[in-house]
Amino acid sequence: MTSFRTASEIGRTELGPRPLPALGVQRSATGLSVQDTVLDNGLRVIAVHQPTVPMVELRLRIPFAGTDPLHAAVAEVLASTLLTGTERRDRFAIDTDLALVGGELDASVDPERLAIAGNALASGFDTLLDVLADTLTGALHSEDEVGRERDRLVERIAVARSQPSVIAREALQRHRYGDHPFTREMPDAADVAVVTAQRVRELHAGAVLPRGSLLVLVGDVEPADAVARIASALAGWASDASAVELPPLPELSGGDLLFVPRPGAVQSQLRLSAQAVPRTDELYPALQLANLVYGGFFSSRLVENIREDKGYTYHARSSVEFTPSGATLLVESDTASDVTAPALLEMRYELGRLGVVPPTESEVDTVRRYAVGTLLISTGSQTGLASQLAAVAAYGLGMDWLVGHPARLAEVTADQIAEAARRFFSPPRYTGVIVGDVAQLPYLSALGGVRAE
Amino acid sequence: MPVTELNRFTLPNGLRVVVAPDPTAPVVGVSVHYDVGFRSEPQGRTGFAHLFEHLMFQGSESLEKLAHFRHVQSSGGTFNGSTHPDYTDYFEVLPSAALERALFLEADRMRAPKITEENLRNQVDVVKEEIRLNVLNRPYGGFPWILLPPVLYQTFPNAHNGYGDFSELEQADLDDCAQFFDTYYAPANAVLTVAGDVTVDQARELIDRHFGDVPHRPAPVRPSFSEPVPTSELRGEHLDPHAPLPAFAVGYRMPDPINELDGYLANLVLAAVLAEGDGSRLQQRLLHREPLVTDINAACGLFGPFEARDPDTFIVTAVHSPEVAQERVLTAVDEELDKLAAAPPSEQELAKVTARWVAGLHREHDRLIARTLAFGSLELLYGDPGLVHQLPERISAVTPDAVAAAAKALRPDARAVLTVTPAGGDQ
Numbered sequence: 001m002t003s004f005r006t007a008s009e010i011g012r013t014e015l016g017p018r019p020l021p022a023l024g025v026q027r028s029a030t031g032l033s034v035q036d037t038v039l040d041n042g043l044r045v046i047a048v049h050q051p052t053v054p055m056v057e058l059r060l061r062i063p064f065a066g067t068d069p070l071h072a073a074v075a076e077v078l079a080s081t082l083l084t085g086t087e088r089r090d091r092f093a094i095d096t097d098l099a100l101v102g103g104e105l106d107a108s109v110d111p112e113r114l115a116i117a118g119n120a121l122a123s124g125f126d127t128l129l130d131v132l133a134d135t136l137t138g139a140l141h142s143e144d145e146v147g148r149e150r151d152r153l154v155e156r157i158a159v160a161r162s163q164p165s166v167i168a169r170e171a172l173q174r175h176r177y178g179d180h181p182f183t184r185e186m187p188d189a190a191d192v193a194v195v196t197a198q199r200v201r202e203l204h205a206g207a208v209l210p211r212g213s214l215l216v217l218v219g220d221v222e223p224a225d226a227v228a229r230i231a232s233a234l235a236g237w238a239s240d241a242s243a244v245e246l247p248p249l250p251e252l253s254g255g256d257l258l259f260v261p262r263p264g265a266v267q268s269q270l271r272l273s274a275q276a277v278p279r280t281d282e283l284y285p286a287l288q289l290a291n292l293v294y295g296g297f298f299s300s301r302l303v304e305n306i307r308e309d310k311g312y313t314y315h316a317r318s319s320v321e322f323t324p325s326g327a328t329l330l331v332e333s334d335t336a337s338d339v340t341a342p343a344l345l346e347m348r349y350e351l352g353r354l355g356v357v358p359p360t361e362s363e364v365d366t367v368r369r370y371a372v373g374t375l376l377i378s379t380g381s382q383t384g385l386a387s388q389l390a391a392v393a394a395y396g397l398g399m400d401w402l403v404g405h406p407a408r409l410a411e412v413t414a415d416q417i418a419e420a421a422r423r424f425f426s427p428p429r430y431t432g433v434i435v436g437d438v439a440q441l442p443y444l445s446a447l448g449g450v451r452a453e
Numbered sequence: 454m455p456v457t458e459l460n461r462f463t464l465p466n467g468l469r470v471v472v473a474p475d476p477t478a479p480v481v482g483v484s485v486h487y488d489v490g491f492r493s494e495p496q497g498r499t500g501f502a503h504l505f506e507h508l509m510f511q512g513s514e515s516l517e518k519l520a521h522f523r524h525v526q527s528s529g530g531t532f533n534g535s536t537h538p539d540y541t542d543y544f545e546v547l548p549s550a551a552l553e554r555a556l557f558l559e560a561d562r563m564r565a566p567k568i569t570e571e572n573l574r575n576q577v578d579v580v581k582e583e584i585r586l587n588v589l590n591r592p593y594g595g596f597p598w599i600l601l602p603p604v605l606y607q608t609f610p611n612a613h614n615g616y617g618d619f620s621e622l623e624q625a626d627l628d629d630c631a632q633f634f635d636t637y638y639a640p641a642n643a644v645l646t647v648a649g650d651v652t653v654d655q656a657r658e659l660i661d662r663h664f665g666d667v668p669h670r671p672a673p674v675r676p677s678f679s680e681p682v683p684t685s686e687l688r689g690e691h692l693d694p695h696a697p698l699p700a701f702a703v704g705y706r707m708p709d710p711i712n713e714l715d716g717y718l719a720n721l722v723l724a725a726v727l728a729e730g731d732g733s734r735l736q737q738r739l740l741h742r743e744p745l746v747t748d749i750n751a752a753c754g755l756f757g758p759f760e761a762r763d764p765d766t767f768i769v770t771a772v773h774s775p776e777v778a779q780e781r782v783l784t785a786v787d788e789e790l791d792k793l794a795a796a797p798p799s800e801q802e803l804a805k806v807t808a809r810w811v812a813g814l815h816r817e818h819d820r821l822i823a824r825t826l827a828f829g830s831l832e833l834l835y836g837d838p839g840l841v842h843q844l845p846e847r848i849s850a851v852t853p854d855a856v857a858a859a860a861k862a863l864r865p866d867a868r869a870v871l872t873v874t875p876a877g878g879d880q
Binding site for chain 1: 477478479480513514515518519522523524526527528529530531532546547548549550551552553554557561564565566567568569574575576577578579580581582583585586589590591592627628630631632634635636650666694695696697698730731732737740741744747748772774801804805806808809811812813815816818819820821877
């Protein structure tokens with residue numbers, strides 16, 4: 001018979017607690033060669049040489065806003081049929097050509113833009129570009145493919161709308177922005193059902209445009225060579241018109257949280273939001289660090305409180321969402337139904353506390369090193385760098401912003417972070433939604449600042 | 454991936470170590486794989502391996518509760534852990550200046566984790582919220598990884614729910630924790646991996662310094678989890694209160710991933726021939742030519758390939774409209790398997806699969822953390838972290854006949870079919 005130690009015996013040794021080792025000397029990342037240029041057709045191309053693996057990562061972002069009530073539905077079908085056939089290749093030939101060079105292309109659309117992401121072995125870069133150019137200039141959006149994708153989309157929308165996270169997101173968008181086109185992240189099934197191939201082709205001709213769009217290429221190709229090959233492959237993609245940007249969003253102001261009942265829910269989705277500032281604003285680095293202290297990573301006040309102390313949740317976080325005209329803060333958590341109101345109380349408490357009990361020196365050191373270190377880690381891979389770069393470049397910035405950001409973070413003072421905390425995290429600035437079991441509503445109403453739909 | 458030089462050694466206490474220096478970026482990855490997953494948890498304690506993973510973050514002799522997270526993050530790094538059928542991993546990726554700190558954190562909890570009643574109760578609550586989030590409150594929660602095994606498998610280790618029943622999680626006590634730790638978390642039952650911006654000499658010295666005095670305990674004898682292959686088609690149904698569309702998962706037994714690696718790789722290629730990309734057999738037919746399904750997939754392993762020992766599962770999943778009878782889709786799957794069994798796939802079909810696999814491996818392992826974890830899990834499961842570098846060649850060597858043979862082995866009379874039936878009122 002084996003005998004086991006007790007938990008308290010396991011937790012101590014003869015030597016006792018040991019000191020935490022100090023940090024060593026940090027080597028900095030080596031510089032990357034970059035080209036950032038605008039082609040004759042108006043497409044901005046950023047190419048970065050990062051030969052860590054023999055691959056290329058491509059991100060194309062085409063501003064793709066529309067005010068037509070059916071725009072979201074037509075755009076969704078367009079994205080679904082973009083890679084389903086041209087004069088030169090049918091759907092299966094596209095897949096074959098890409099697969100033989102280890103490649104993939106995928107199209108998706110949101111209220112702001114049509115995004116095409118792809119990758120391939122570096123030896124197949126020209127094939128990847130050829131397929132991309134072929135679909136941008138020659139996608140047929142055939143009756144057959146439009147019909148099939150339309151039917152699948154209707155089913156996929158039903159599946160997506162049964163997800164509590166999607167229900168909460170749609171409710172939040174409506175509550176924040178009414179019927180602004182920005183809210184149409186997923187079209188209605190009824191709208192999708194009436195989309196015709198003709199409508200899709202018209203939208204493609206009028207909106208899939210290089211001028212004002214962005215292509216990021218990261219990988220095992222010299223930047224000048226990459227730009228030349230992209231320019232050559234996409235020379236036939238041209239128009240004098242510019243891709244369409246989303247109209248500005250209204251500024252958010254604080255107000256009641258909207259309660260959205262969801263029958264059968266065993267968990268509630270809490271989503272709070274307030275106006276913030278984008279990366280181009282001089283206050284942004286302080287905002288970024290204040291947000292980390294609040295709920296932006298695991299060692300934040302919010303997570304340590306409602307997860308590690310109280311066990312209300314597995315998932316709690318706050319983040320900055322970038323929008324065409326600015327930025328917002330989003331605070332989110334999913335909690336057990338019976339602690340919905342207590343969780344909201346703590347979320348608001350921590351919002352208020354961030355302003356009146358500002359981040360300590362230790363908290364400031366932690367978030368600063370975390371922000372710098374995770375940027376280093378996430379840009380260390382081709383996929384991470386391509387995605388990060390596309391995200392900042394879509395708002396007019398470039399590689400120099402990413403490279404210079406650690407220095408900006410280093411310069412932020414504790415006072416500036418405290419000021420950002422007071423300014424952006426004050427509880428009355430927040431609005432939002434709660435999705436959950438209606439039995440929780442009386443408790444939420446008792447807290448105040450929550451109203452039913 | 455460019456071949457990384459791999460250095461392997463074993464400390465006197467039995468800890469196996471893999472060091473993979475790569476100076477490309479000034480960051481390091483550190484992982485510890487323990488040779489215990491949810492297949493090893495005791496009856497009456499479903500979900501315990503995963504709960505215990507949470508507890509390993511709750512402090513150790515030198516580290517108060519929350520200190521682990523704070524030390525990693527204040528060094529500019531990120532961390533996580535995850536529980537698999539046959540192992541549990543813990544990992545950090547950090548700027549290389551923090552390497553010694555990461556080794557200290559892992560060594561301290563390998564030596565003396567501080568498991569308290571208060572933290573146990575708190576983490577039971579957190580795990581219950583994780584299960585509500587990922588399973589109970591969403592459509593297709595636990596599909597197929599929780600729902601399929603009890604239909605395909607008969608024995609507790611293979612069949613039970615690795616997330617656990619709430620009542621059994623609530624019953625877990627400190628003695629369960631102590632016994633589990635002493636049995637399975639011995640250094641001789643673990644693999645430490647360090648990859649990235651480090652030299653072998655530097656890594657060796659720091660590893661000796663921090664892990665050298667973790668006392669030896671014998672590694673437990675690893676039981677076999679093998680069980681007979683089904684001799685008929687097994688059926689199960691799950692009523693999903695949130696799902697809008699019917700779905701099903703078909704589970705087949707497949708070759709032993711460790712001892713029949715070539716047969717296993719033929720199944721990986723088969724999965725891609727069936728359902729990877731628009732041109733694959735099942736996608737081409739069931740999504741495009743005679744659209745019967747909303748989604749169809751084929752995969753090896755409930756969590757992906759190279760994750761488990763024998764027995765492992767080949768899975769086909771589909772989501773379809775209620776107007777389409779399940780039998781129609783299943784018949785189509787069987788017909789495509791029969792076709793492949795009778796006439797092997799073309800060289801071009803295999804060339805497509807191979808190129809995508811090679812590219813996918815490059816892409817995945819370009820992320821330092823994925824590379825670190827791959828070295829660690831392959832050392833643990835195969836005793837060979839260098840398999841990471843050999844996989845592209847091994848996959849390219851799979852022949853059309855081997856894929857045909859793999860297809861032939863997926864028989865309707867030796868499989869499980871789990872049906873998900875929408876049973877909600879919340880549409």
